[in-house]
Each structure stands twice: as structure tokens, then as C-alpha cells.
Amino acid sequence: MAEQEIDLKKRRLLTNATSVVGAVGVGFVAWPFLSTWSPSARAKAAGAPIDVDISKLENGQLVRVLWRKKPVWIFKRDEQTLANLGSLDAELADPDGSGNSKSQQPVYINSSHRSIRPEIAVIVGVCTHLGCSPTYRPEVGAADLGGDRWKGGFYCPCHGSKFDLAGRVYEGAPAPTNLVIPPYHFVSDTLIRVGVSPVDFEKNTVNKA
């Protein structure tokens, strides 16, 4: 009986290990745009995680990858941009994500910059109103988006929702919540794995490469 239990545990362990290895693909950056690569059509359809090399990402630069058939933006914010994020609370519908937007981000994302590393943002690029993909408008002071009050962000051309550079929605926009932050973690200093949290909450272990 004890041997059977051990066998079953071994088999489960092997199955899990195979699933994890099979699910992970690697993406390569072709600047200035990012082309995504996935291990197979079947894995892609199943929502395989994707790896993104950010070693050449510069301040203000945004790359777009596809994960689970949705655009995911990865972009780099400089110190001024991070400081601006802290000054926008009064203009936002749910600045700290504790209201309607609570379910829009993993539990390990809990600050105004809504990211694991402050300078690197990872956001699902789908408007939370009716699903259009907002445009990247990082230019501070853009006249058509509020002039001096605009600190850079995203503008949805479908019905006019505005989001800041942390994906937080502006007050009064049709979009009801902040943009979604997907699960992700840093495999290394320059490699992000989108689709897998830094911690396996079921096993209470840290996810590594």
C-alpha cells in the first residue's frame, strides 16, 4: 500500500513537471516591435506562458506581445513618470485598486505603479469597457487629452476612456475598472514570464526558470 502511494506521487510529480516544461515558450524581441513566438499552436491555444526579453527596453518604450490571444503591453517608466503616478489619485476612479478594480490585478501587485518592479509595467491592453485596445499616449501635456493635466497614459478611441501609465482608469470614463494586470514574474533581471505568478500559491513555492 505504501509503495502504491509512492508510485502515485511519483507519477503525479512527473506529470506536473512535464506540463510545466511543455507550457513554457520563449519570445524574442525584434525592435522596436516585439514579435511573439509560441511553442506550438496547441500550446498557444491553451494559453501557454510567454517569455519576453526586456534587456533592450528603453525608458518610454512599449512592446506588445500576445498572450491568450490578448495584447499585453510591457513598457518602461522613468522616475518622473513614477512620480507623476503618485500625483494622480484625485483624478482616478480607483487609484489604489481597492474598489471596483480589486479583481483586476494579482494580489502581489499592490502599489500605485501596479507592477512588481516599479519601472517595468505589464498590462493587458484591452479596455475594460467593451474590449477595444487603447492607444499608447505617453506624451505629457497632450492638448487633446487634457493639456497640463495629462501625465501620459492610454486613450481608448472607441468611447474615450483614459488610463494612466499604470493602467488606472480616470474618473468619469465609460470603462468601469482599471486595466488588467496579468500574472507574471521575472525569470531573471531581463526576462519576464507572462502567464505565471512569482509564487505558486497552491504549493506555496517560488516559481523560477
Ligand code: FES
Ligand atoms: S471600449 Fe474603451 S471606452 Fe468603450
